[in-house]
Amino acid sequence: MREPDAAFADPRQAVLYDVFDDDRSDLDAYVAIVREVGARHVIDLGCGTGSLAVRLAGEGLVVVGVDPAAASLDVARSKPHADRVTWINGDATAVVGGASGADLVVMTGNVAQVFVEDEDWSDTLTAVHSALRPGGWFVFETRRPEVRAWESWDLRPTTVDLPDGRTAVVTRTVTTVDLPLVTFEGSTTLDGDILTSTSTLRFRAREEIERDLLAHGFTVRDVRDAPDRPGKEHVFLARADG
Ligand SMILES: C[S@@+](CC[C@H](N)C(=O)[O-])C[C@H]1O[C@@H](n2cnc3c(N)ncnc32)[C@H](O)[C@@H]1O
Numbered sequence: 436m437r438e439p440d441a442a443f444a445d446p447r448q449a450v451l452y453d454v455f456d457d458d459r460s461d462l463d464a465y466v467a468i469v470r471e472v473g474a475r476h477v478i479d480l481g482c483g484t485g486s487l488a489v490r491l492a493g494e495g496l497v498v499v500g501v502d503p504a505a506a507s508l509d510v511a512r513s514k515p516h517a518d519r520v521t522w523i524n525g526d527a528t529a530v531v532g533g534a535s536g537a538d539l540v541v542m543t544g545n546v547a548q549v550f551v552e553d554e555d556w557s558d559t560l561t562a563v564h565s566a567l568r569p570g571g572w573f574v575f576e577t578r579r580p581e582v583r584a585w586e587s588w589d590l591r592p593t594t595v596d597l598p599d600g601r602t603a604v605v606t607r608t609v610t611t612v613d614l615p616l617v618t619f620e621g622s623t624t625l626d627g628d629i630l631t632s633t634s635t636l637r638f639r640a641r642e643e644i645e646r647d648l649l650a651h652g653f654t655v656r657d658v659r660d661a662p663d664r665p666g667k668e669h670v671f672l673a674r675a676d677g
Contacts (some may be wrong), residue, residue: 436526436555439504442621443483451504451623452484453526454597455605461663462487465543465574466671472572474538480527480563481546485511485520492519499523501530501535527562530561542575545668547644548636551616556637559652569677573653576624576661576670580638585609585617601625615639616637641669652676 439578465487479488482500484507492498493516501523502508505661517614523529530537540563550556563573578584590607597603597644604624610633611618618635639647645655653673661668 436528436558437505437551437603439502439507439549439662440632441630442634443502443504444556445624445630445632446506446509446630448606448623448630449484449504449510449633451597451603451625452507453486453510454596459486460496461485461661462490462543464659464662464670465541466490466494468574469539469541472672474572476537476539478530478537478540478566480530480540480542480559481544481549482522483507483544485522487541488552489514490521491534500528501525506642527559527566531562531565534667536675537566537571538568539572540566541573545576545636547577548607548638549639556647557651557667560647560653564652564675569675573648573673573675574671576668577639578636578646578668579603579666580615580640582667585619588619590615626665644669644671648672648673653664 469491475495477491478499478501480501482488482502483499488498488500499521500511503526505524508524511517512522517532550559588607588609592604592606594603595603607619608623609619615638616635621629621632641658647656653675655671655673657672661670
């Protein structure tokens, strides 16, 4: 699998993730889905700084948070209820063959788009299927390619006040659009240092994802809108065939 981007893997950038993305109302829909299907054992794949994982653990669920970026997991471990989460530093293949099958695997924050190579996406789908009990749920979101979200991603130098009183200057530039791949570079100037990160995301159409899920032993039960981003995302609810 590809190494996680510096934005998640560099300790100095990972601590800024929650500061720059502090509105997590996007997670409400996922908490509701977990309740809706009655899941008790949840794997948060690509959990990053663990906002959803700790929220679910706080509700008494059995939660495993998985991410290849150790620095993001360090941030997650500092949060309330983090001691109730099992944190695993790795990708989906690290949870295959766990003692008991999970009821639900979730990927929030468009984690599905980090899998650029067909092989990585396929290996992830295979591993998720293995980690679920028969009939278990795989729930994740991805941006709809036809919305062309990247066209509004460029960010001129913007000053951001940090909670600790420091200020950072943030920029973002989309460098390559070679569909289905979009590459962008972010930079954060903080304490005189310039912290950079380059990301490439893959935009998959709904039909492609449905086909891939089917090929990996899932039945697509629903494809929803993300309530906080109407018309922009697809939220897939798939079940692992027994
Ligand atoms: C945009 S963040 C989303 C984090 C979190 N799910 C959230 O909603 O805040 C994308 C995450 O995907 C993780 N990631 C990168 N490669 C991955 C892989 N192969 N398997 C699982 N997660 C991966 C990154 O480390 C990062 O934490």
